[in-house]
Amino acid sequence: MRAGAYDDQPWPSEAALAARFERASMTIRRALGVLRGGGLLTTAWGKGWKVLPRNKA
Structure with missing residues (x-):
């Protein structure tokens, strides 16, 4: 992510990542929250x- 490989690209849904x-899904939601933070x-x-x-990061 920091290298720019995914710049401005959509990320999979929480359900898709959980699967x-x-x-x-709560674990995925918390992990995504850490990345957002x-x-x-x-x-x-x-x-x-x-x-x-x-x-912007």
Whole structure:
């Protein structure tokens, strides 16, 4: 993410990540919250998660 490989790209849904990694949706939600708190992801109502460009992180 920090290298810019995912800049401005949508991130999979919480449900998709939970299924892929076989984890509870609450665990995924908390992990995404940590990434958002670190300035790596953002979310918008109805738009889902998105990786922030490097210059904004």
